[in-house]
Amino acid sequence: MIHSFTDLLAGASLTTLPQQLASGILLGAIYALIALGYTMVYGVLKLINFAHGEVYMLGAYTALFVTWALGFTPNAPNPPEARVWMLLIMLLASMTVCAIVGILIERFAYRPLRNQPRIASLITAIGLSLLLQYGGQLVLPVSPPPSIDSKVNPFSDNVKFVLKQGDSALLTQAAGFQPKVDQAQAAFDAQLKSEKSQFDLSPRGEELKKALEDVKREQKVVTDSANASKVEITLPKGQLIMLGMVVALMAALTYLVMFTKRGRAMRAVSLDFNASSLMGINVDSIVTFTFIVGSSLAGAGAMMTATFLPGTQINTYFGVLPGTKAFVAAVLGGIGNIPGAVLGGMLMGIAEVIVIWLGYDAYKDALAFVVLIAVLIFRPGGLLGSAKVEKV
Amino acid sequence: MSLLSLDKATIQFGGLIAVNQVSFSLDKGDIFGLIGPNGAGKTTCFNLITGIYEPTGGSVTFDGKVIAKAGKSAGPESIAKMGICRTFQNIRLYGSLSAIENVMVGGFLRHRTGLFSALFDLKRAADETVELREAGMKLLQAVGLDDVADVRSRDLPYGSQRRLEIARAMATQPKLLLLDEPAAGMNPQEKMDLMEVVRSIRDQFGMTVLLIEHDMRFVMGLCEKIFVLDHGEEIAFGLPEEVRANPKVIAAYLGEAH
Amino acid sequence: MDSVALRRLGFRLLWIALGVAFAFLVQWVALSSGQFNSNGQRLFFLAGLYVTLAVSLNLINGITGQFSMGHAAFYQVGAYTTGVLAAKFYSDGAGLASKYPLPWLIGMMFAGGLVAALAGFIVGLPSLRLKGDYLAIVTLGFGEIIRIIVQNQKSLGGSYGMDVKPKIDFIWLSTLLAIATIAISRNLLKNVHGLAFLAVREDEVASSAMGVRVTRIKIAAFLLGSALAGAAGALLAHHETFISKDTFPMDLSFIIVTMVVLGGTGSITGSTLAAITLYLIPERMRDLKDVPVSYAALGVIMLIVTVAFVRRTMEKDFSKLRTVKLVAPWFVSIVVVAVGGAALKNVGPLSKVIDGQQLRFVIFALTLITLMLLRPQGIFAHHEFSLQWLKKVLARFTKRSGEVAS
Numbered sequence A: 001m002i003h004s005f006t007d008l009l010a011g012a013s014l015t016t017l018p019q020q021l022a023s024g025i026l027l028g029a030i031y032a033l034i035a036l037g038y039t040m041v042y043g044v045l046k047l048i049n050f051a052h053g054e055v056y057m058l059g060a061y062t063a064l065f066v067t068w069a070l071g072f073t074p075n076a077p078n079p080p081e082a083r084v085w086m087l088l089i090m091l092l093a094s095m096t097v098c099a100i101v102g103i104l105i106e107r108f109a110y111r112p113l114r115n116q117p118r119i120a121s122l123i124t125a126i127g128l129s130l131l132l133q134y135g136g137q138l139v140l141p142v143s144p145p146p147s148i149d150s151k152v153n154p155f156s157d158n159v160k161f162v163l164k165q166g167d168s169a170l171l172t173q174a175a176g177f178q179p180k181v182d183q184a185q186a187a188f189d190a191q192l193k194s195e196k197s198q199f200d201l202s203p204r205g206e207e208l209k210k211a212l213e214d215v216k217r218e219q220k221v222v223t224d225s226a227n228a229s230k231v232e233i234t235l236p237k238g239q240l241i242m243l244g245m246v247v248a249l250m251a252a253l254t255y256l257v258m259f260t261k262r263g264r265a266m267r268a269v270s271l272d273f274n275a276s277s278l279m280g281i282n283v284d285s286i287v288t289f290t291f292i293v294g295s296s297l298a299g300a301g302a303m304m305t306a307t308f309l310p311g312t313q314i315n316t317y318f319g320v321l322p323g324t325k326a327f328v329a330a331v332l333g334g335i336g337n338i339p340g341a342v343l344g345g346m347l348m349g350i351a352e353v354i355v356i357w358l359g360y361d362a363y364k365d366a367l368a369f370v371v372l373i374a375v376l377i378f379r380p381g382g383l384l385g386s387a388k389v390e391k392v
Numbered sequence B: 001m002s003l004l005s006l007d008k009a010t011i012q013f014g015g016l017i018a019v020n021q022v023s024f025s026l027d028k029g030d031i032f033g034l035i036g037p038n039g040a041g042k043t044t045c046f047n048l049i050t051g052i053y054e055p056t057g058g059s060v061t062f063d064g065k066v067i068a069k070a071g072k073s074a075g076p077e078s079i080a081k082m083g084i085c086r087t088f089q090n091i092r093l094y095g096s097l098s099a100i101e102n103v104m105v106g107g108f109l110r111h112r113t114g115l116f117s118a119l120f121d122l123k124r125a126a127d128e129t130v131e132l133r134e135a136g137m138k139l140l141q142a143v144g145l146d147d148v149a150d151v152r153s154r155d156l157p158y159g160s161q162r163r164l165e166i167a168r169a170m171a172t173q174p175k176l177l178l179l180d181e182p183a184a185g186m187n188p189q190e191k192m193d194l195m196e197v198v199r200s201i202r203d204q205f206g207m208t209v210l211l212i213e214h215d216m217r218f219v220m221g222l223c224e225k226i227f228v229l230d231h232g233e234e235i236a237f238g239l240p241e242e243v244r245a246n247p248k249v250i251a252a253y254l255g256e257a258h
Numbered sequence C: 001m002d003s004v005a006l007r008r009l010g011f012r013l014l015w016i017a018l019g020v021a022f023a024f025l026v027q028w029v030a031l032s033s034g035q036f037n038s039n040g041q042r043l044f045f046l047a048g049l050y051v052t053l054a055v056s057l058n059l060i061n062g063i064t065g066q067f068s069m070g071h072a073a074f075y076q077v078g079a080y081t082t083g084v085l086a087a088k089f090y091s092d093g094a095g096l097a098s099k100y101p102l103p104w105l106i107g108m109m110f111a112g113g114l115v116a117a118l119a120g121f122i123v124g125l126p127s128l129r130l131k132g133d134y135l136a137i138v139t140l141g142f143g144e145i146i147r148i149i150v151q152n153q154k155s156l157g158g159s160y161g162m163d164v165k166p167k168i169d170f171i172w173l174s175t176l177l178a179i180a181t182i183a184i185s186r187n188l189l190k191n192v193h194g195l196a197f198l199a200v201r202e203d204e205v206a207s208s209a210m211g212v213r214v215t216r217i218k219i220a221a222f223l224l225g226s227a228l229a230g231a232a233g234a235l236l237a238h239h240e241t242f243i244s245k246d247t248f249p250m251d252l253s254f255i256i257v258t259m260v261v262l263g264g265t266g267s268i269t270g271s272t273l274a275a276i277t278l279y280l281i282p283e284r285m286r287d288l289k290d291v292p293v294s295y296a297a298l299g300v301i302m303l304i305v306t307v308a309f310v311r312r313t314m315e316k317d318f319s320k321l322r323t324v325k326l327v328a329p330w331f332v333s334i335v336v337v338a339v340g341g342a343a344l345k346n347v348g349p350l351s352k353v354i355d356g357q358q359l360r361f362v363i364f365a366l367t368l369i370t371l372m373l374l375r376p377q378g379i380f381a382h383h384e385f386s387l388q389w390l391k392k393v394l395a396r397f398t399k400r401s402g403e404v405a406s
């Protein structure tokens, strides 16, 4: 039970906050990328594309298969070094496959139901999502859950950003402890040889053991306070590159939507579907285009997550949680609103790491929904969207 | 004493003042016309009176009680219960319910039996249902729809839908009935019939009627008093002949410079 | 009491007797027929619960039009309430529950229903401000929150789960709960009160202008629907004797919504039939053994072709052969799959086998998509089963075939 704000912060150390925020932004960038797909489809079709998370999952598998095709198979002597062009191939492959899947889904599951009540499309969307999860189990490698070989990622070394240098006196003091610890350890080890059993020590042995424990404890106290005095962010290079790519993709998307003819048509369709078709816009091709863009963004997100977040395991449920959260992010920002999806994604990512940072890991998935409900009740259109007023 | 009166009622949507300091009052038994060019704020007046929108200024009094004043309204449900009911300009029937069921929903607001008795299909709920159905059939007869009582309302022709809306509103047993463009989309014969229906609503059912209509012949032939709005403001008020001759009204309708 | 009232009472008692008799019949069939092992009995029991869940959600979704996607949460709340109470009053087979299992279980249905109704009230509050998709999302979110909270409560067994002792297992009670849920829904729709619920679904603005108290009706629908689901949860808890987060997966809410939509939104008959069908499809396939790839692959291909063809016929073809073209492709595909599958069974990669357990969910998902594509308004659309309805359908059918003949 939480009694006060200080209780709430008990589990968290302020100096780790910047590191956490950085992870939150990275996580948020991925959520944003997926959220864009939800928001764009909702914009033009007013449909929640429940299968979007599964498109993302297929993107991750595509990236995996590309690495296998290039020789990074499990249990095989892997090629020593990967190159940037290889990452590019993975990215393009994921985006292409996802785009194709998106087109197929729209063409065969949603378009036939376009003139029906929207709930019908919603149910096919749920059906599709189940189909891809369960059907995927049959045709995709699932056990043991594969992951992309770490050697694929040539950018695994860390970059350190020091925000605040540690207290130098404390740091040297902490470093100075190591010889003392080694010394005590050696003394104890020597004594141990002459003991009958390590569970039944002689008085001399007990004394040495206590000395060792004392010095270790002291070391920990000093090291902790030394660490607490410095503030730094450590990130693998790959994740920074990932952030850069997300930003680039978003810039490209902004250009596409704001400054091209197709983008303008897309905005028109999302304002008024019927009027747009009367004005001679080929709405079918715009809808297809929207699915291509949204799905390939999800593909890019999946490829980057699977490659740059070490140890990411892929299975057919890979898209469920990120999909749900990205969807929440889209609603949070105002569904149908492109900048809103980016903002929502970022906020979701940051909020999630903050909850973990506060020590409530178990509730990190619930948080998404709590935030969502609060926003929807107090600002039904989302942060950047505007709620539609019904004219009577 | 007047049945309904608006006192400097105002509604503002963002920068747009849709209804600006409008004051008028209706006496019991009137057939009162509210006219004006498109976008004048007529429907907004209805929404204000029926509690769908709140006024941003001024007040509305019905039957001696203030039902709305700046930033506050008794709300549509209690206003309906007090005795004001309406039809909608863009028909809002319950599309998948039959004609008679639509009218029964109108009669539901004076129900006496609780939900519990309905869930267990107790006799009192069943009796009340039968009662409302019979009352509804009478109203359908009054608007000439008794032969299509069991047809889904969305399958009815447009003119019938408009009359069904009137019957549904009458089922709430209002003292004041608001009709928003009841003759829109009807042919001349239907309009003539509708005039008869509206007169009988007043004469037989004793209701007061406030109506919006663009068809001048309809309005002039039916209404005893007419109030003219333009850009949210009153530009004329009086007997049909007076209003017809008013140069401001002519200007507003013909779009002359003013 | 006058004679009309007496007759009414007589009919009422007759119906109740019929309902109870039917419930015992189901139990008798489940227990006596040799082919049903305990797994088969479970089938009958759970079918009753699924009907309850679907029909009670239909009250909220179908009849009142409030798109709720968190129904499994109420089921879960009912089950956990029972779990907690059972743990309190159970002491090594000597507690209340063991001494008086039937009254205890009925008490639990009320307790579970009550607590679930409370949850339903809270979940229903946003429906006063939100509509359509947004409401769907929020109810989905509430459902998830309840699930996650339950999972993390040590007192509720955390992510491990909790035991509910003793095992109480009345198949007839589950059937009776389903019948009661159906009866309540039907009674509501029979009376003018039900029309007010439908009116809220059709047009809220118009309803409030007609003096229908929209807020009350929405809340009433949520209270009623969630209470019934909670009662079902209570039955489940004592039947399974162990409940955990996996008893109530996230998909469950989706599946219940699907039952309502597939049956035909608002149709009680539809929800009932869809609940039974959709529950039985994956359950009956539990015995599905390994299936050669040749069958599965051909099956998927033929399904796509058939659906495409039938859709085309539905939209464009009004010739005399229409009916034939709608029905025949299914038989043709079955034959093609059976013959082709057998022929290709031994050809290279097609001879590999697929685990039937995994295939059954694929089949479930495919059924769902196929049904929606071919009949988006749901199997029963907005109709209810009645003798009149049957007559009308038959009349139309004979008329149509008459036209074809002439």
Ligand SMILES: Nc1ncnc2c1ncn2[C@@H]1O[C@H](COP(=O)(O)OP(=O)(O)OP(=O)(O)O)[C@@H](O)[C@H]1O
Residues within 6 Å of the ligand: A389, A390, A391, A392, B013, B016, B018, B036, B037, B038, B039, B040, B041, B042, B043, B044, B045, B089
């Ligand atoms: N909910 C709303 N939000 C913003 N503006 C509104 C709203 N409702 C009405 N308006 C605006 O108020 C003005 C008056 O509208 P209103 O519907 O009252 O006109 P009207 O006199 O009924 O016209 P018509 O004859 O076309 O029905 C219009 O400019 C309309 O766009």
Ligand SMILES: [Mg+2]
Residues within 6 Å of the ligand: B042, B043, B044, B089
């Ligand atoms: Mg108007």
